[in-house]
Amino acid sequence: MEQRTVVRCAEGHVFSTAAFPMQHLQVGRLGPGRLLRCPRCGRLRSSVPADVSELTADELARGLRLVAVESLA
Numbered sequence: 001m002e003q004r005t006v007v008r009c010a011e012g013h014v015f016s017t018a019a020f021p022m023q024h025l026q027v028g029r030l031g032p033g034r035l036l037r038c039p040r041c042g043r044l045r046s047s048v049p050a051d052v053s054e055l056t057a058d059e060l061a062r063g064l065r066l067v068a069v070e071s072l073a
Helices: 057-065
Strands: 005-007 014-017 033-037 042-047
Touching: 005 033, 014 042, 014 057
Parallel strands: none
Antiparallel strands: 005 014, 005 042, 033 042
């Protein structure tokens, strides 16, 4: 099973992505986040890893169900 990271986009939507490597600087990298297509609004958004300790169980479960459509990272 692949490892997923729960992230939060600039709009505040919580979702997950299959890969979120922070050690590489590539074209899709903007500051501490990555450009990901948010599954909630369908737009490319800068996204950062969510602080899982601050999420409710419902937000975490919903975030793990929603998976990023596309990554430019």
